[in-house]
Amino acid sequence: MSTVTFEGVSKRYGEVVALDALDLRVEEGEFVSLLGPSGSGKSTTLNLLAGLMDADTGSIRIGTRDITGLPPEQRDIAMVFQNYALYPHLTVFENIAFPLEARKPRPDAATIRAKVERVAGTLGVAPLLARYPKEISGGQQQRVALGRAMVRDPKVFLLDEPLSNLDARLRIRMRRDLKALHHQLGSTIVYVTHDQAEAMTLSSRIAVFDHGKLQQYGAPAEIYERPANIFVANFVGDRETNFLDGTLEAGADGLVYATALGRIPLGNGGATPREGRATRLGVRPEAIAVEPDGGSDLRVVLTELAGADLFLTVRGRDETEVVARADPRAIRITEGEGVRLRFDAERLHLFDAGTGVAVRHGGG
Ligand SMILES: Nc1ncnc2c1ncn2[C@@H]1O[C@H](COP(=O)(O)OP(=O)(O)OP(=O)(O)O)[C@@H](O)[C@H]1O
Numbered sequence: 001m002s003t004v005t006f007e008g009v010s011k012r013y014g015e016v017v018a019l020d021a022l023d024l025r026v027e028e029g030e031f032v033s034l035l036g037p038s039g040s041g042k043s044t045t046l047n048l049l050a051g052l053m054d055a056d057t058g059s060i061r062i063g064t065r066d067i068t069g070l071p072p073e074q075r076d077i078a079m080v081f082q083n084y085a086l087y088p089h090l091t092v093f094e095n096i097a098f099p100l101e102a103r104k105p106r107p108d109a110a111t112i113r114a115k116v117e118r119v120a121g122t123l124g125v126a127p128l129l130a131r132y133p134k135e136i137s138g139g140q141q142q143r144v145a146l147g148r149a150m151v152r153d154p155k156v157f158l159l160d161e162p163l164s165n166l167d168a169r170l171r172i173r174m175r176r177d178l179k180a181l182h183h184q185l186g187s188t189i190v191y192v193t194h195d196q197a198e199a200m201t202l203s204s205r206i207a208v209f210d211h212g213k214l215q216q217y218g219a220p221a222e223i224y225e226r227p228a229n230i231f232v233a234n235f236v237g238d239r240e241t242n243f244l245d246g247t248l249e250a251g252a253d254g255l256v257y258a259t260a261l262g263r264i265p266l267g268n269g270g271a272t273p274r275e276g277r278a279t280r281l282g283v284r285p286e287a288i289a290v291e292p293d294g295g296s297d298l299r300v301v302l303t304e305l306a307g308a309d310l311f312l313t314v315r316g317r318d319e320t321e322v323v324a325r326a327d328p329r330a331i332r333i334t335e336g337e338g339v340r341l342r343f344d345a346e347r348l349h350l351f352d353a354g355t356g357v358a359v360r361h362g363g364g
């Protein structure tokens with residue numbers, strides 16, 4: 001059993017609450033990402049799990065075993081850090097073999113060789129075993145660092161921003177490799193990243209952190225489509241979510257949100273928020289359709305072509321702006337033109353303006 005369970009785990013550094021009463025459960029074989037901005041408590045969570053520091057309160061279990069007080073080497077965990085320094089004076093083979101050589105009793109040479117070759121084969125670095133770290137690429141070094149962790153057959157892998165030293169293209173390739181590797185190994189992986197795209201593509205579930213607090217824990221699609229609060233809506237997604245202030249009105253076909261950009265139907269089906277609370281509408285760029293309309297008050301003030309997407313910034317009379325995502329091949333619009341906006345009611349999110357907590361998602 002290699003489930004990981006945090007129960008009420010907190011950690012402070014003086015005045016700073018690095019982690020605030022974390023409850024989190026990672027199922028066996030899951031790939032869970034800890035996602036959040038710098039300083040949100042991701043590495044603290046991972047280091048507590050690895051045993052590199054002690055929690056102030058709470059308990060951590062792997063399977064049914066309470067590991068809260070155990071030293072790192074008794075936790076059956078392997079960790080790969082952001083700075084995956086390989087030993088420069090050792091070959092790739094010796095680097096991967098290192099944790100086995102250090103084991104007591106030391107396995108015999110044939111066992112070590114077999115294990116290293118199996119791991120190297122899995123990671124596609126078998127032809128590089130005789131080389132030194134400086135004679136292989138960054139991505140290859142990264143894989144060797146993973147190999148050094150894998151060779152120990154740990155119950156749980158912890159990876160702290162392992163791809164952050166790689167260039168953008170290589171990172172995307174390594175992402176694919178990591179995912180394939182996870183499918184192959186079936187091990188439990190806890191992965192730290194501040195890159196929401198990485199978390200979205202790799203994870204079975206994402207735990208979103210801010211200021212040491214877990215904000216939401218769920219599958220990527222759930223986090224994206226039903227953000228628990230304004231922070232999550234804004235942090236997850238390759239473009240920022242648009243936020244519009246307005247007031248709720250009852251229309252003939254359900255609720256309507258009256259904003260500076262017009263009256264936006266929220267559709268039927270969702271919950272009706274409590275009266276008297278200020279609200280804010282969240283809408284992703286792809287949930288806004290733009291159509292040319294010479295008679296409209298709304299103007300396109302900026303067009304940005306980003307490969308497959310065209311981003312249009314649309315401004316109302318009172319300077320309120322939203323960004324819409326369009327298909328550049330389907331629309332001909334130039335800056336300064338008048339447009340009409342259509343909001344997809346299924347993809348609108350209403351938040352409490354005071355607490356930021358989601359009170360209603362489109363589509364139920
Ligand atoms: N050794 C330390 N002493 C004092 N404060 C610390 C220490 N380590 C972390 N902190 C503080 O605890 C909070 C959480 O830090 P943590 O390293 O967990 O963040 P993170 O989410 O991993 O950020 P990053 O993306 O920058 O790595 C931050 O406010 C940080 O400044």
Ligand SMILES: [Mg+2]
Pocket residue numbers: 042043044
């Ligand atoms: Mg960190």
